[in-house]
Amino acid sequence: MAAFYIALWGLAALLGATAIAALVWAIRRGEFDRLREASLSIFDEEEPVGEVTDRFPGQRF
Amino acid sequence: MSSHAETIPPAPEERERLTRIQIDRSCRQTVVWYYASAVFWLLVGTVLALIASIKMHTPGFLADWEWLTFGRVRPAHLAAMIYGWGSMAGVGTLLWLQARLTRNRLPLPTLLPATAVIWNLTVTFGVIAILAGYSTSIEWIEIPPATAILFGFCIAVIIAASIRMFRSRESEHTYVSQWYLFGAIFWFPLLYVSAQIFLHTPAAAGAVKAAANWWFAHNVLGLWFTPIGLATVYYLIPKVIGRPVHSYHLSLLGFWTLAIFYNWAGTHHLIGGPLPAWLITVGIVGSVMMFVPVITVAVNHHMTMVGNFHHLKHSPTLRFVVYGAMCYTAVSFQGSLQSLRSVNEITHFTHYTIAHAHLGVYAFFTMVMFGAIYYVAPRLLNAEWHSAGWIRVHFWTTAAGMAIYWLGLTWAGWEQGRMMNDPRIPFLDIVKYTVPWLWSRSAAGVLMTVGHLAFAWLFWNMLRKRGAYLPGPTLLLRKGEPAAVAAGGGE
Numbered sequence: 001m002a003a004f005y006i007a008l009w010g011l012a013a014l015l016g017a018t019a020i021a022a023l024v025w026a027i028r029r030g031e032f033d034r035l036r037e038a039s040l041s042i043f044d045e046e047e048p049v050g051e052v053t054d055r056f057p058g059q060r061f
Numbered sequence: 062m063s064s065h066a067e068t069i070p071p072a073p074e075e076r077e078r079l080t081r082i083q084i085d086r087s088c089r090q091t092v093v094w095y096y097a098s099a100v101f102w103l104l105v106g107t108v109l110a111l112i113a114s115i116k117m118h119t120p121g122f123l124a125d126w127e128w129l130t131f132g133r134v135r136p137a138h139l140a141a142m143i144y145g146w147g148s149m150a151g152v153g154t155l156l157w158l159q160a161r162l163t164r165n166r167l168p169l170p171t172l173l174p175a176t177a178v179i180w181n182l183t184v185t186f187g188v189i190a191i192l193a194g195y196s197t198s199i200e201w202i203e204i205p206p207a208t209a210i211l212f213g214f215c216i217a218v219i220i221a222a223s224i225r226m227f228r229s230r231e232s233e234h235t236y237v238s239q240w241y242l243f244g245a246i247f248w249f250p251l252l253y254v255s256a257q258i259f260l261h262t263p264a265a266a267g268a269v270k271a272a273a274n275w276w277f278a279h280n281v282l283g284l285w286f287t288p289i290g291l292a293t294v295y296y297l298i299p300k301v302i303g304r305p306v307h308s309y310h311l312s313l314l315g316f317w318t319l320a321i322f323y324n325w326a327g328t329h330h331l332i333g334g335p336l337p338a339w340l341i342t343v344g345i346v347g348s349v350m351m352f353v354p355v356i357t358v359a360v361n362h363h364m365t366m367v368g369n370f371h372h373l374k375h376s377p378t379l380r381f382v383v384y385g386a387m388c389y390t391a392v393s394f395q396g397s398l399q400s401l402r403s404v405n406e407i408t409h410f411t412h413y414t415i416a417h418a419h420l421g422v423y424a425f426f427t428m429v430m431f432g433a434i435y436y437v438a439p440r441l442l443n444a445e446w447h448s449a450g451w452i453r454v455h456f457w458t459t460a461a462g463m464a465i466y467w468l469g470l471t472w473a474g475w476e477q478g479r480m481m482n483d484p485r486i487p488f489l490d491i492v493k494y495t496v497p498w499l500w501s502r503s504a505a506g507v508l509m510t511v512g513h514l515a516f517a518w519l520f521w522n523m524l525r526k527r528g529a530y531l532p533g534p535t536l537l538l539r540k541g542e543p544a545a546v547a548a549g550g551g552e
Contacts, residue, residue, distance in 0.1 A: 004269040005340055008276060011255050012324050015248060015284075019320035022243075031235055032313065038234040039309035042162070042300055046081070051303040054376040054436055056449040057528060 080164060080231075087166035088157045089441045093524070094177035095153030096434055100520045102145025102184065107506075107513050109138035114506045118499040128192045136203040137191040143281070144204065144212075145184045147422065149177070150430040151289040152219060155242050157437050158296055159223050162239050164231035169222050176215040183211040199260055199270070201278035206261040209253070216250050237312040241292035244320055248284040252277055268335050272328060279327030282421055287319070287389075290429045291358065294386045297436055298365055301379045302372050307364035315357035322350040329400035333409060348400035355393035362386045377452045381432030384460055388424035392417065407482065412495060413474025416467045423509075424463045431455070431516065438523050445528035446519055455515040462508030465501060473498030 026032065043049050113135045115122045123129045160167045167173065187204030190196070196203040223246055227239070256277035259265045265273055299306050306312050325347025328340050362383075372379050395417055398404050408414060435452065439445055446452060473495045480491045522528065 002337075004265050005272065005337060008259065008265075008269070008272055009340070009343070012276065015251060015280075015324045016321060018247065018251075019244075019317070019324075022320070023317055026235075026240075034234070035309040035313070038236060039299075039305040039312075041232050041234040041236050042296060043303075043305070044081075047300070047303075049303055049305060052301065052372060052376070053303065054301045054378045056375060056377055056452060057445045057447070058449055059375060 081161075084160050084164065084166060085157075085440045087170070088160050088437075090170065091167060091173040091177065092153045092157050092437065093441055094174050095149045095156070095180075096438060097520070097524065098177055098181050099146050099150035099153065099430075099434075100517050102141050102149060103513055104517055105188070106138055106141035106146055107510050109134050109141055111503070111506050111510060113138055114499070114503045118496050118503065127194065133192050133194065133196065136196050136198075136200075137188050139201065140187050140191055140204055141184065142422070143201065144187065145181075147286060147426060147430070149180060149184075150434065151245075151286065151426075152180075154293055154430065154433045154437065155245065155289055156219070156222065157441075158238055158292060159226050159242060162232065162236050162296070163226040163229075165226040165229060167222065168225045169218060172218050173222055176218045179211055180215050183208045183215075197261070199274050201281060202256060202260060202274070206257055209257045212253065213250065216246070216253070220246050220250070236296070237306070237309065237316060238292035238296045240313070240316045241288035241295070244316070245285050245288040245292070248280070248288075248324075252280050252284065271331055271334065272336055272340060275330035276327040279330060280324055283319075283323040283326065286422065286426045287323070290385065290389065290426045291315075291319075293429050293433045294362065294382055294389075297378055297382050297432060298362060298386070301376050301382075301436070302366070302369040304365065304369065307361050307367075311357050311361045315354045315361065318350070318357065319354040322347050322354065326351060326396075326400065329405070332400070332402055332405040345400045345402070348397050351393060351397050355390060355397070358386075359390040377446075377449075377456065378432045378436040380456055381428045381435065384456075385425050385427075385429035385432065388420055388428065388463075392420040392425055395420065407478035408474060409478070411474035411478040411481070412470040412498070413478060416470035416474060419463070419470075420467050424467065428459065428463075431459070434520070438520070439528075442523060442526065444523060444526040447522040447528035448519065451515045451519050455512045455519070458508045458512035458515070462505045462512065465508065466505035469498045469501035469505065 031038075040049065043051075047053055112123060112129060113131060116124070116131045116134070127133070156167055156173070159165075183204075187208055190205050191203050195205055197205060223243070227243075256273060259273035260270060260277070295306060295312060325343055328336070328344030329348050330344075332341055332345075334341075366383065373383060399408055399414075399417060408417075435446065477491055477495055480486045480494065481488075
């Protein structure tokens with residue numbers, strides 16, 4: 001019985017390990033070096049910061 | 062880049078615009094398939110939910126046919142909602158977000174729509190099997206295990222598509238939503254496969270099976286629906302209001318703490334059960350640690366919205382998404398508190414838990430998915446939603462319905478739990494006490510059904526392009542621009 005609890009716990013640990021491995025990978029790749037640029041990466045010239053992109057149909061702004 | 066705009070056509074704005082049209086169009090077939098299927102399952106799940114809810118206060122209702130007994134209808138409702146509506150809306154949104162965030166076209170144009178078809182067949186088989194009495198009777202994974210291979214195939218294709226887009230991405234930054242999406246698609250298969258092995262093979266039996274069951278079930282919420290929901294919120298709130306997320310640092314802290322803590326929380330479902338105390342304590346610690354990502358995400362979304370709350374009046378997407386984000390905070394706070402032994406001994410095995418589950422899957426995830434579909438579908442189909450009025454009906458009936466549902470069952474569940482802990486109160490008195498609140502649940506269910514019908518009607522008209530035609534990549538009319546051409550039937 002105990003072996004299965006430990007196996008289950010090990011599985012959870014494995015899942016946690018994937019998260020930590022991904023975190024280390026991300027730090028090494030410099031993913032956290034340019035945070036401002038990353039936060040702006042969803043905007044572009046056509047839909048820049050300051051542009052509202054959703055309205056009820058038929059509404060103008 | 063803008064200095065070249067005058068000399069080199071096409072202008073950067075035009076290039077961006079073309080790219081976005083191409084990206085959105087590349088998603089059309091796959092994502093519309095997933096969304097349309099999701100809406101269908103939402104209706105199926107709603108009917109099953111109503112039947113189950115009415116049976117709770119009127120046990121004779123449809124009791125003569127074994128296919129519609131409570132023990133079958135309720136898990137069929139869960140399967141239709143989780144694997145039909147929730148997962149299909151989630152996968153549709155996930156693929157569209159991946160395409161947008163990597164600035165890539167959606168690859169595998171034949172395989173991906175095929176996965177939608179296979180997914181539908183699998184859920185259809187699963188729901189019918191449950192109604193016919195072939196449920197595995199393990200909560201959240203009632204669909205017979207034979208379907209695992211089909212789900213597995215679909216997920217494998219979705220992973221392949223995501224990796225392909227990510228590897229050849231045009232954007233040099235990884236946006237916070239992408240972390241969440243990758244979390245979802247890598248963790249879910251791991252969970253699903255492990256759960257199948259632990260639950261359907263002789264490897265585990267008895268109390269171990271329960272532990273595996275709740276580790277899986279809780280993680281489906283936390284590592285499948287939650288990351289897809291939060292990825293959507295992190296993309297759509299900034300995108301709709303046109304303002305970057307308040308603190309990008311916090312957004313990353315929120316993701317990595319969720320990634321590290323959530324997976325431990327599942328065993329809090331078994332507090333008081335015949336399991337080793339350490340296993341449960343680990344679950345409680347994991348649940349309480351979840352305060353870190355939750356507070357982080359809540360503060361961040363609130364600060365992003367500060368000064369922009371007036372947009373809620375004008376944007377359907379924002380309404381649904383912000384409602385969902387607020388409920389994420391609420392449900393997570395509630396969840397952490399519920400995992401404490403002192404609270405759990407009252408709430409466990411009561412209607413309180415049902416209210417909590419719906420606050421998570423409905424008020425948070427489903428509402429965010431509604432918001433996403435309102436944003437994405439017009440961009441895929443180049444058509445406007447045909448009626449603002451029906452969108453308002455959808456929002457207010459579902460928002461109010463959910464509030465009534467939650468308030469009624471939370472109150473009833475708490476009182477029910479307190480009474481059950483008092484041995485002097487006869488059990489039947491407790492059952493009778495809950496009946497009016499169960500009626501309030503059915504009333505709330507009717508409200509939500511009205512909302513779902515409104516939504517299905519809107520989506521049906523979107524598929525038939527009954528709304529105004531949109532020539533451009535966005536659905537917004539600017540002052541002075543010619544009005545969009547009505548394609549008939551629009552307002």
